[in-house]
Amino acid sequence: MNTSDFDGTAARSVAERLRTWEWIYLGYLLFLPAQPYFSPDPAWWEWPLTITVCAATVLLYALALLRGPSGWNLWASLVPMAVLGALATPFNAAASVLFIYAAAAAGNALPWPVARRWFTALTVLDCVTALLSQVPLLYRLLGFASALVMVWVVGLLELQQRDRRQELENQRLRTSQVELLATLAERERIARDLHDLLGHSLTAVVMRAQLTKELVLADPQRARAEAEEIERNAREALAAVRSTVTGWRRTSIRAELEVARRTLAGTGVALQVSCAEEPALVAATEHELGLALREAVTNVARHARASTCRIGLDTDGERVRLVIADDGIGGDAAEGTGLTGLRERVARLGGAVQRSGSAGTTLTITVPKAVAG
Incomplete structure (x- = not known):
């Protein structure tokens, strides 16, 4: 169970306990039979009156709790209870x-200013009924004095518990929202990584398959080697899918340069790498930058019609610059989903992507260095 699950469950548990306490208030009804029971000469109607009052109170109170403290449900319980009292x-x-x-x-149910006026009205009503009461003085003092105090005590406790329940409900909603956003972010991550990883791998597989088909009769030995490379690429793609879904896949610049070498070799593109010193990057930054490199190389292999691809990596103060240039057809064609996703990936690192379409295509990716401590 993750932390958000625990927070949501705890909020519901506390809210349920607060609601349970409201039913315990019905225990006050046990005081109603006290007067006819201890009265030396109770009238014949006292017991029926007591039973009727108890039953009506339970009904009205249950209505207030079960049907919700709003609208007509509130007034259908609050007003009759006050009148019956x-x-x-x-x-x-x-x-x-x-x-x-x-x-x-x-x-x-009521906001504090309105609830306060109701508490005051109930206090006045309690005092008036005390003056009109035919009950002996001792019972009168015990009953009315305790009610006078408890009207405010219980009313204020209910206000506090209502605010607490609302706070817990808000917490539960916030937890649910966080869980939903986390789920959506994970789906976007998987979709983005699958596009970058599979787009590259399947491009390599298709191109090598086309080459193998041409070499089957002309050069069987090389065709066999290309078929083995196709199998290797397919297995790597399968492993990438599995690791991407589980969220454990991490790549590196060094690994992606090797992947780029194999991919471009299969399409007849010569690769030139210029890297004076491999920068020390935090794992998450290097992973995102590596996937950006993979997407750029895939675009070269798929669309550029180039004979040479140059990859340069250097640092400039606190920033890392990755340049992928080819001598292909260039141009200012509209960007596809791959390049759009690359820009989004780099933007999340606080970086930027510049594209030039003259004399081939050049992509310049600049991100914060974020040196690991």
């Missing part, structure tokens, strides 16, 4: 717990 508390002080549930519903 105002009607029941004059006869049962513990019914003031409904003000607490109304505060929880308000804190769970």
Whole structure:
């Protein structure tokens, strides 16, 4: 499991725990039967009233939690709870717990300025019902005083938990977005590398196959050698595909110069390499620069109709310059996907590509040196 998976799972786990605590608030309903149970002479209607109030509270509170704290769902739970509390508390002080549930519903859904006004209104309603109550003074003090405090405590806790849940949901969405962007970037990398690697390898295979076909009767020994080279190129292409998909492939300037030598030799193009000193590059930079070299050589072999290709590599202060020049047809033809991809690859390194189409074609690739420490 990667870090983003862990972050997303942790966010969901914490949000679920916060939601579980909201159901625990129903435990306050246990106070409602206290008054008729301990009353020395309860009226006949006290027990039915208590059961009805408990059932209605559970229904309204569940509506607020399960259907979502927005729109008519909010008002269909918040307002009836406050009204039911105002009607029941004059006869049962513990019914003031409904003000607490109304505060929880308000804190769970309303912004702080509106929720604060609701908490204040519920506090006033609690005081008014205390004055109108027929409950003995002791029950009245216990019920209404505790409700007076808990309206604010529970309401503020719900506000805090709602903000926390929103933060966790935002974190989960950010994690999902990062995962999506990483997936898209990986797909682009694979597509780009496959184009560069397979484009070169398959070009070499096609050209050598054409040469082999011409040599089968004229020079069987050389045709056999070319067929062996075709097999080698195909195996290298297969290995490149596998390593590209797994993300472990790394190439180097030295390796790509050898690949360029074999590729151009198969098409009858002479290669001249000028490299005073091989620069020390970080692996990622050398890999990208090596693939850029491969794409440029592939274009020479495929399109240039050249007899000579010159590759030069030198450093200029903090920058590395790679020059690929041929004596082919040149011109200012529109750039294909290969050269466009090469420009994008070099741009990611903070470099640039210059193209000249006079007297053949010259590509000058300049990137930051990025010397490994």
